[in-house]
Amino acid sequence: MNTNTVKKSLKDSVITRWAMLLLVGFVLAANYYFYDALSPLKSTLTKEFGFSNTDFGLFLSVYSIPNVFLLMAVFGGIILDKLGIRRTGFMFVAFMAFGALVTAYGASDMYSNNGVGYAFMSSIFPGYSPELKMMLLGRFLFGLGAETSIVVISKIIVKWFKGKELALAFGVKLGLARIGSALAFYLSPILIKSETGWTTAIWFAAFFVTSSLLVFIIYMMFDLKLDKQVKPDNSVSESNEFHISDITDLLKNRSFIYVTLLCLTFYSAVFPFFSFSADFFLNKFNLTLEQSGKISLLMPLGTVIFTPLFGFLVDKYGKAATLMIYGSLILTMVHLAFAFTTLSPYVLMVVLGIAFSLVPASMWPSVAKMVDEKRIGTAYGFMFSVQNLGLWAFPLLTGVILDYTNVEGVKPIDYTYSMVMFASLGILGFIFALLLKREDKLSGYGLNLPSNSK
Numbered sequence: 284m285n286t287n288t289v290k291k292s293l294k295d296s297v298i299t300r301w302a303m304l305l306l307v308g309f310v311l312a313a314n315y316y317f318y319d320a321l322s323p324l325k326s327t328l329t330k331e332f333g334f335s336n337t338d339f340g341l342f343l344s345v346y347s348i349p350n351v352f353l354l355m356a357v358f359g360g361i362i363l364d365k366l367g368i369r370r371t372g373f374m375f376v377a378f379m380a381f382g383a384l385v386t387a388y389g390a391s392d393m394y395s396n397n398g399v400g401y402a403f404m405s406s407i408f409p410g411y412s413p414e415l416k417m418m419l420l421g422r423f424l425f426g427l428g429a430e431t432s433i434v435v436i437s438k439i440i441v442k443w444f445k446g447k448e449l450a451l452a453f454g455v456k457l458g459l460a461r462i463g464s465a466l467a468f469y470l471s472p473i474l475i476k477s478e479t480g481w482t483t484a485i486w487f488a489a490f491f492v493t494s495s496l497l498v499f500i501i502y503m504m505f506d507l508k509l510d511k512q513v514k515p516d517n518s519v520s521e522s523n524e525f526h527i528s529d530i531t532d533l534l535k536n537r538s539f540i541y542v543t544l545l546c547l548t549f550y551s552a553v554f555p556f557f558s559f560s561a562d563f564f565l566n567k568f569n570l571t572l573e574q575s576g577k578i579s580l581l582m583p584l585g586t587v588i589f590t591p592l593f594g595f596l597v598d599k600y601g602k603a604a605t606l607m608i609y610g611s612l613i614l615t616m617v618h619l620a621f622a623f624t625t626l627s628p629y630v631l632m633v634v635l636g637i638a639f640s641l642v643p644a645s646m647w648p649s650v651a652k653m654v655d656e657k658r659i660g661t662a663y664g665f666m667f668s669v670q671n672l673g674l675w676a677f678p679l680l681t682g683v684i685l686d687y688t689n690v691e692g693v694k695p696i697d698y699t700y701s702m703v704m705f706a707s708l709g710i711l712g713f714i715f716a717l718l719l720k721r722e723d724k725l726s727g728y729g730l731n732l733p734s735n736s737k
């Protein structure tokens with residue numbers, strides 16, 4: 284690769300690299316939309332299929348099973364580093380789309396009227412409804428594709444933006460993902476009232492994900508072109524071979540361990556809470572589903588503004604390690620306020636949006652400073668697998684706590700104990716963020732330095 288070729292490559296065109304970000308951002312938005320689309324439907328699922336709080340928690344957490352117990356996010360990362368962006372991305376976005384369609388099918392009349400698989404699902408685990416089981420299968424397949432495709436997209440961003448506006452690009456990409464989440468909380472309560480039936484909300488989500496597969500194919504064409512410009516078009520190079528030492532090296536890196544533990548605790552206090560949030564507001568403040576959905580969406584909407592902003596500030600001024608500490612602290616305070624006060628949920632959700640921008644905008648670009656670009660897929664994959672342990676355990680635990688601390692069928696549902704659990708996770712995150720900052724002084728990765736100084 285000579286310097287002239289690099290200068291002329293596609294990624295040196297500002298317009299092209301930001302257009303690539305929009306393409307993959309669409310895929311991410313569809314992914315997040317589907318992840319959250321059923322959260323505002325918790326009470327509908329209880330009414331239609333008799334879902335308990337624990338069933339709902341189970342449905343949320345099954346997303347993470349392939350990533351934790353089959354280590355799919357790690358293998359996905361390894362496959363990514365080995366097979367490359369295009370093949371891995373296509374395969375996992377396709378899994379995501381298939382899983383989304385299976386979930387929608389599981390909730391449909393077509394399935395309940397003795398459709399394909401209904402008899403089989405009725406014959407196994409009779410304690411659970413056939414609808415729940417098919418939907419669990421769909422969400423499992425969706426999760427299998429979704430996490431690895433996030434790793435793929437992260438690598439795409441590093442590929443196009445490293446040495447340029449990396450943290451800003453990560454911020455904008457996350458902003459697009461969060462628009463997907465916000466849209467889900469806005470549209471699902473509306474779509475359940477549609478003339479075509481409440482399942483329209485799920486089918487819409489499934490078709491959104493399916494359309495993102497087509498968008499990814501468009502991205503693949505540009506990716507191919509870039510590869511032809513910046514490196515010889517031969518297959519997998521020696522340096523892309525996976526070695527077990529890639530993982531053991533990561534495990535020996537204290538900064539990486541702390542950032543992974545922060546990722547586990549911080550995200551466990553955010554995503555599972557967010558999935559229950561519409562139901563929480565509905566019960567605590569006696570609101571309608573549409574009203575509570577609109578409060579929930581303030582958090583992702585806030586992050587659409589704040590994440591790119593903090594990404595830009597991290598690029599320019601650094602301080603990533605410090606911002607992770609502030610983010611964890613704010614998160615803890617908000618959960619305590621939810622548990623013990625009646626402060627305005629509108630204000631608290633916006634403040635939570637600030638916390639949920641500070642940490643991701645600082646954390647993900649920091650990993651790119653600790654790990655060689657060739658191993659970034661493995662590193663993100665490993666972090667996702669550990670994080671998914673929390674995304675598996677805490678929604679389930681939330682459901683169990685709710686069923687345990689509330690009398691079945693009695694409204695409003697009391698969320699205090701679940702909120703204390705989320706606040707405790709915030710405190711753990713705060714401790715790991717402090718340790719990370721202390722470690723950075725020894726490791727010299729320069730997490731508190733501006734992006735382009737590394």
Ligand SMILES: NCCCC[C@H](NC(=O)[C@@H](N)CCCCN)C(=O)O
Nearest residue numbers: 314315318430433437554643647667
């Ligand atoms: N460069 C990595 C970006 C990760 C963004 C992060 N997402 C996750 O951590 C996912 N593993 C979990 C997503 C589950 C909900 N869709 C984020 O901040 O969203």
